[in-house]
Amino acid sequence: MKNNQVVKIDASGIFYRELNAKLREVVSDGVQKIELCNIYGQRYIGTDLDKPVEIEIFGTPGNDLGAFMDGPKITVHGNAQDGCGNTMNNGEIIVHGHAGDITGLSARGGKIFIRDNVGYRAGIHMKEYQDRKPVVVIGGTAQDFLGEYMAGGVLILLGLNLKKGECHKANFIGTGMHSGVIYMRGNVQDFQLGKEVGVAELDEKDGLVLKELVSEFASHFGYAAEEILKHKFAKLFPLHLRPYGRLYAY
Amino acid sequence: MKTYLPSRFIIERDPSRCIQCKVCVNQCTFDVHYYDAEDDEVRSHEENCVGCHRCVIFCPTNALTVRRNPLDYRENYNWRPEVIEDIIKQSETGGVLLTGMGNDKGYPIYWDHLLLNASQVTNPSIDPLREPMELTTYLGQKPDRVEIEPSSLSLKTQLAPQVKLDTPIMFAAMSYGAVSINVHKSLARAAAGAGTLWNTGEGGLHPELYKYGNNTVAQVASGRFGVHPEYLDVARVIEIKIGQGAKPGIGGHLPGEKVSAEVSATRMIPEGTDALSPAPQHDIYSIEDLAQLVYALKEATNYTKPIAVKIAAVHNSAAIASGMVRAGADIIVLDGLRGGTGATPKIIRDNVGIPIELALASVDTRLRQEGIRNQASIVISGGIRNSGDVAKAIALGADAVYIGTAALVALGCTLCQQCHTGKCAWGICTSNPALTKRVNPDIGARRLTNLLRGWSLELKDILGGMGINAIESLRGNRLQLRGIGLTDTELEILGVKMAGS
Ligand code: SF4
Ligand code: SF4
Numbered sequence: 174m175k176n177n178q179v180v181k182i183d184a185s186g187i188f189y190r191e192l193n194a195k196l197r198e199v200v201s202d203g204v205q206k207i208e209l210c211n212i213y214g215q216r217y218i219g220t221d222l223d224k225p226v227e228i229e230i231f232g233t234p235g236n237d238l239g240a241f242m243d244g245p246k247i248t249v250h251g252n253a254q255d256g257c258g259n260t261m262n263n264g265e266i267i268v269h270g271h272a273g274d275i276t277g278l279s280a281r282g283g284k285i286f287i288r289d290n291v292g293y294r295a296g297i298h299m300k301e302y303q304d305r306k307p308v309v310v311i312g313g314t315a316q317d318f319l320g321e322y323m324a325g326g327v328l329i330l331l332g333l334n335l336k337k338g339e340c341h342k343a344n345f346i347g348t349g350m351h352s353g354v355i356y357m358r359g360n361v362q363d364f365q366l367g368k369e370v371g372v373a374e375l376d377e378k379d380g381l382v383l384k385e386l387v388s389e390f391a392s393h394f395g396y397a398a399e400e401i402l403k404h405k406f407a408k409l410f411p412l413h414l415r416p417y418g419r420l421y422a423y
Numbered sequence: 424m425k426t427y428l429p430s431r432f433i434i435e436r437d438p439s440r441c442i443q444c445k446v447c448v449n450q451c452t453f454d455v456h457y458y459d460a461e462d463d464e465v466r467s468h469e470e471n472c473v474g475c476h477r478c479v480i481f482c483p484t485n486a487l488t489v490r491r492n493p494l495d496y497r498e499n500y501n502w503r504p505e506v507i508e509d510i511i512k513q514s515e516t517g518g519v520l521l522t523g524m525g526n527d528k529g530y531p532i533y534w535d536h537l538l539l540n541a542s543q544v545t546n547p548s549i550d551p552l553r554e555p556m557e558l559t560t561y562l563g564q565k566p567d568r569v570e571i572e573p574s575s576l577s578l579k580t581q582l583a584p585q586v587k588l589d590t591p592i593m594f595a596a597m598s599y600g601a602v603s604i605n606v607h608k609s610l611a612r613a614a615a616g617a618g619t620l621w622n623t624g625e626g627g628l629h630p631e632l633y634k635y636g637n638n639t640v641a642q643v644a645s646g647r648f649g650v651h652p653e654y655l656d657v658a659r660v661i662e663i664k665i666g667q668g669a670k671p672g673i674g675g676h677l678p679g680e681k682v683s684a685e686v687s688a689t690r691m692i693p694e695g696t697d698a699l700s701p702a703p704q705h706d707i708y709s710i711e712d713l714a715q716l717v718y719a720l721k722e723a724t725n726y727t728k729p730i731a732v733k734i735a736a737v738h739n740s741a742a743i744a745s746g747m748v749r750a751g752a753d754i755i756v757l758d759g760l761r762g763g764t765g766a767t768p769k770i771i772r773d774n775v776g777i778p779i780e781l782a783l784a785s786v787d788t789r790l791r792q793e794g795i796r797n798q799a800s801i802v803i804s805g806g807i808r809n810s811g812d813v814a815k816a817i818a819l820g821a822d823a824v825y826i827g828t829a830a831l832v833a834l835g836c837t838l839c840q841q842c843h844t845g846k847c848a849w850g851i852c853t854s855n856p857a858l859t860k861r862v863n864p865d866i867g868a869r870r871l872t873n874l875l876r877g878w879s880l881e882l883k884d885i886l887g888g889m890g891i892n893a894i895e896s897l898r899g900n901r902l903q904l905r906g907i908g909l910t911d912t913e914l915e916i917l918g919v920k921m922a923g924s
Contacts, residue, residue, distance in 0.1 A: 221725055300692050414679060
């Protein structure tokens with residue numbers, strides 16, 4: 174067994190197909206820790222891996238990092254691009270930097286922690302079923318359509334990099350949302366929220382979920398969770414299970 | 424508000440035959456028939472009748488006749504009864520009109536303007552009853568050239584994954600949720616028995632049907648319902664659904680009432696919520712993005728299965744198809760104007776898209792001109808009614824066809840277009856457990872297998888008549904077609920000559 178061994182792969186000049194074939198190979202060999210250096214935009218890292226291996230990435234992974242992934246824990250020392258965690262089933266992605274558009278698109282499980290900002294439509298159409306609940310925690314702010322069509326899971330927007338009095342960037346937050354919850358720290362104006370979401374105070378249960386996930390976030394990036402949690406959070410929730418139920422004649 | 428909607432059907436119950444057994448009362452899901460205990464008589468609320476004929480078939484004494492209400496307004500070709508009824512419905516509800524099934528309007532059906540050829544004198548026809556006749560079809564990317572190892576005569580070229588079909592007819596995407604589990608079971612069993620494929624549609628695959636994985640096309644659509652690693656692994660082909668002929672450019676949503684416990688388990692969303700499929704896939708805004716998802720799925724399945732991409736036939740399908748092939752699609756699926764659906768806004772169904780015959784001809788021509796036709800198989804759907812249509816589609820350039828509506832008709836559907844109501848009296852398009860029982864998967868599979876068998880035998884007859892002994896030789900062989908009653912432009916787009924020339 175190569176349980177404790179860390180396999181290092183220098184990815185400079187390697188096409189994604191080769192790189193991912195290599196990953197499949199070492200993972201099926203039983204390796205549990207992998208370090209990828211000189212990653213320059215290779216796509217689909219972590220796709221088709223279904224074991225809880227740890228992958229450390231140095232550089233900038235390409236689009237669809239961890240797409241359809243089922244178990245690995247990926248840490249990116251750098252930024253992630255678009256489609257990070259696309260339709261992810263299980264596992265963890267921790268990004269020490271920014272992530273691009275559609276972070277966590279249609280994720281059905283697992284956790285994604287982004288230290289800084291995300292692009293457009295983060296958390297779109299995440300969905301939950303029974304004990305499967307995707308989580309996306311964003312340290313900074315997000316662009317428009319955050320949590321669009323959300324059908325489950327937990328989305329947390331912390332706004333740690335907002336200046337005093339500055340509002341979050343996103344408009345149309347939670348448009349079409351019909352399940353799940355968004356916890357938000359930092360200001361937004363009413364017009365920034367989608368028509369389908371309501372705003373509420375957090376109750377005790379919300380507080381517990383938030384505390385657990387913010388602590389996890391803080392431990393990844395060296396923040397003090399209590400400091401973050403001191404501020405007021407708002408809870409955004411879907412007004413209807415069936416946002417478009419009354420659109421039709423028959 | 425008093426409704427101004429007239430009854431669309433008239434129900435006649437022959438009193439000399441009716442035995443008051445109430446079968447019709449129990450069979451009807453639209454609250455038409457009822458028993459009046461005081462008068463001891465079965466009666467009907469005609470205004471609720473949708474013309475599905477379930478009662479007519481099940482009445483033990485053939486007492487019932489359901490006829491179209493003639494609605495003899497003053498003749499007016501412009502303001503036909505349907506147009507008037509739609510306005511009435513909307514003025515009473517203020518909503519979008521929904522409907523089920525495919526476009527029922529009188530747009531030209533080009534299959535009916537194409538005629539097949541047969542051999543006479545100069546080329547002997549073949550009797551398929553006594554001579555081998557091959558319908559075997561392989562779907563998947565074909566290489567530009569093949570190399571053979573001279574010593575062993577084995578194939579040196581590494582082929583992309585191929586799927587073998589025993590007959591070029593597959594069952595089209597119909598999601599669990601839109602149709603019932605028993606319909607899925609019937610389709611899966613029939614496909615496995617006949618050596619062809621069926622398609623999950625976008626609602627995931629019930630675990631009970633994993634065992635038919637080898638005959639299953641698993642769809643990945645904008646809602647990504649039920650898409651998880653096991654689903655992708657078990658399928659034979661993965662199909663990215665961009666669009667659908669019955670509602671090009673439109674997302675879908677399965678109404679919460681249809682999301683029962685079982686449906687929610689397969690779609691993996693909470694029970695009773697609307698299952699919303701966004702209009703676009705939000706990771707695909709361009710051909711480059713499509714390539715990204717195609718390769719994400721290839722990576723997710725380690726390049727072991729063909730990836731299909733399905734679009735609705737629209738005005739620039741040929742250019743899009745070229746992009747799809749270049750994006751790495753191994754199979755491209757075109758769904759035409761008459762393709763069916765479980766629910767669609769009527770105005771979209773009736774007005775958007777183009778006939779599949781024209782889309783197929785122009786896509787095949789375009790891919791040939793660009794020298795990339797071999798890089799993807801073409802599968803078409805949307806209004807294939809019989810084996811004649813199949814033969815014509817293959818001659819126009821299709822590798823295989825999908826049948827959806829025809830398969831449902833085999834299971835009892837009478838095209839009443841009420842699929843969106845969830846009340847299908849034939850137990851097809853519903854998740855109500857009392858109704859889904861009406862399709863028995865054993866009988867359903869048998870009916871579908873029979874249909875495939877009948878069509879396959881006819882295809883062999885058609886091929887034999889042409890003096891061709893393999894469907895491969897008909898593929899894209901437009902010389903076997905002639906047009907009738909078509910303009911020069913239509914003939915040119917279809918790439919066929921006028922009958923007689
Ligand atoms: S099913 Fe036929 S015989 Fe029975 S009550 Fe209805 S109309 Fe009469
Ligand atoms: S599936 Fe059922 S509801 Fe839909 S058209 Fe056929 S018979 Fe009518």
